[in-house]
Amino acid sequence: GTVMGGISATYLVGWASDRYGSKPVMLTGLCARALLPLGWLLMPRQTDASLVIALVIAFLWGITDVFWGIGAARLLFVTVVPPAKKASYMAVYYSAVGIIGGMTQIVSGSVLDATANVSGHFLFLQIDPFTPLFVVAIVLTVVAIVLFRGVQSGGEVSVTEFASLFMHGNPLSAFGSLISYHRARDERSTVVVTERMGQTKSRLTVDELLETLQDPRFNVRFEAVISIARMGSDPRLIEALCSMVDGTEISLSVIAAWALGRMGDAAALPTLRKGLESPYRSIRAHCARSLATLGDETVAPMLLEWLKLETDKGLRIAYASALGRLRCKGALPTLFEVLKTTDNEGARMELALAIVRVVDDDEQHVINMIRHLRLDEGTTASQAITIWRRKHERSLAPEVRAEFDLSADYCARDQMDEGVRQLSVALKALPPPEDAAIAEVLNESAAYLTAHGAERLEYLVLALHALQLSI
Numbered sequence: 001g002t003v004m005g006g007i008s009a010t011y012l013v014g015w016a017s018d019r020y021g022s023k024p025v026m027l028t029g030l031c032a033r034a035l036l037p038l039g040w041l042l043m044p045r046q047t048d049a050s051l052v053i054a055l056v057i058a059f060l061w062g063i064t065d066v067f068w069g070i071g072a073a074r075l076l077f078v079t080v081v082p083p084a085k086k087a088s089y090m091a092v093y094y095s096a097v098g099i100i101g102g103m104t105q106i107v108s109g110s111v112l113d114a115t116a117n118v119s120g121h122f123l124f125l126q127i128d129p130f131t132p133l134f135v136v137a138i139v140l141t142v143v144a145i146v147l148f149r150g151v152q153s154g155g156e157v158s159v160t161e162f163a164s165l166f167m168h169g170n171p172l173s174a175f176g177s178l179i180s181y182h183r184a185r186d187e188r189s190t191v192v193v194t195e196r197m198g199q200t201k202s203r204l205t206v207d208e209l210l211e212t213l214q215d216p217r218f219n220v221r222f223e224a225v226i227s228i229a230r231m232g233s234d235p236r237l238i239e240a241l242c243s244m245v246d247g248t249e250i251s252l253s254v255i256a257a258w259a260l261g262r263m264g265d266a267a268a269l270p271t272l273r274k275g276l277e278s279p280y281r282s283i284r285a286h287c288a289r290s291l292a293t294l295g296d297e298t299v300a301p302m303l304l305e306w307l308k309l310e311t312d313k314g315l316r317i318a319y320a321s322a323l324g325r326l327r328c329k330g331a332l333p334t335l336f337e338v339l340k341t342t343d344n345e346g347a348r349m350e351l352a353l354a355i356v357r358v359v360d361d362d363e364q365h366v367i368n369m370i371r372h373l374r375l376d377e378g379t380t381a382s383q384a385i386t387i388w389r390r391k392h393e394r395s396l397a398p399e400v401r402a403e404f405d406l407s408a409d410y411c412a413r414d415q416m417d418e419g420v421r422q423l424s425v426a427l428k429a430l431p432p433p434e435d436a437a438i439a440e441v442l443n444e445s446a447a448y449l450t451a452h453g454a455e456r457l458e459y460l461v462l463a464l465h466a467l468q469l470s471i
Helices: 001-018 024-042 052-080 081-113 129-150 159-165 173-182 187-200 202-213 216-231 235-243 250-263 266-275 281-293 297-309 312-325 331-339 345-359 361-373 378-389 398-412 416-429 434-451 457-469
Strands: 120-122 125-127
Touching: 001 024, 001 052, 001 159, 024 052, 024 125, 024 129, 024 159, 081 129, 125 129, 159 202, 159 250, 173 202, 173 361, 187 202, 187 216, 202 216, 202 235, 202 345, 216 235, 216 250, 235 250, 235 266, 250 266, 250 281, 266 281, 281 297, 281 312, 297 331, 297 434, 312 345, 331 345, 331 434, 345 434, 345 457, 361 378, 361 457, 378 398, 378 416, 378 457, 398 416, 416 434, 416 457, 434 457
Parallel strands: none
Antiparallel strands: 120 125
16 A cells, blocks of 8 residues: 555656645645554554555555655755765765664664553543554654754745645646646647646646747647636736736737636736726727726726727727726716617627616626517516516505506517507606616616617616616
8 A cells, every 4th residue: 555655646746846846745745644643543443444444544654655755855955965065964864864763663662562561542542552653653743844844945835835736626637637738749739738727727737827828839829828717816827917918919918818807816907907008909998898807996987088088899898898897887877878879789788787787786687687588578578567566566656557567568468669668658757766876777778768669678678677776
């Protein structure tokens, strides 16, 4: 078990030592070695499962041996021993190791002889002649951990950071993708492996992802940015993407700006704010969207002023969407102006969602409503109106209830133009909502429905959603 554990971990530990340093690997091994004696103390004795459990503990012990052995040896030869004095230092070292190792064998045997008749139980532990040796092993290992924590090792990651590498994402899949990455032979296979590295969401792949950003093949670099966007926040990845936003490859700068917003790290804010002044409209648009995703309210006044003057359709939609996500209530009149002059249906729906976000944070309700309206506009609208009317029946005047019922009836019969115009009449009869923003949405949507009927779905969506927020 010990041999197999050591063999299984040798490549991994050697790779980890080279990449992350000797000290974290060595201390990780020591921490595990401090715990494993508890396994021997707690394991059941003289049972059918004893052999299996012992083999498992021995397997783990072999792994910790490799962690300690490679980490300690690398620290000794690379960091601790000065090259100019390695002959004299190593002579003392090997002598001390030999003397202490030999004495330990004799002392441990003497302890076993002296405790041959020891037996009993303490709480949940079974006491036997080996118990003192296991206790001493735990104590000495803890002492070693304390001593080695003070060893200087510049530039290496801490033990906590090293352990966290294996706690994020899927480390097993990450190792598989790393091996595949170094075995990839063409562009297509490299792109596929790069995608897989991002899907693992493991920090073990950070170095390879940074390397792919420098790949001479455009498709590999493009895929690397998308894969990095799937990762959790990491300072080196954020820095690399920020450099790319400031770079000269515009197509990659655009996707890097998007990725910074998706990763959600506030460290990207200065770069994204600077990107708003880029000479390229696509970069400005994605920087605005990412800043809104990160909740940077400081840019809202500037975006609103730019939106009022902007003539480019793409930038207008981007600024409007950002203002909606930032819940800028002062932007509502401008958002409605942009909505009235927008022809593309997808862009209109995005603008409607931006307006919804200004007045309410439950955007999923609107998304579900849009999906149902597209499947069956009449039934969905009728049900929404009827449910709201019944909920507020006691607070509505009889004539207002009748107007809502008539609107629901028209919609149920797929007479949508009559139904939405009747809905606008009913909305105007309601008392003004206390929230001025909700009142503005109700008034704007009712006015459009009166003039144009069911011509544009987004105004019906806004009317129904604002209706749910009123009273």
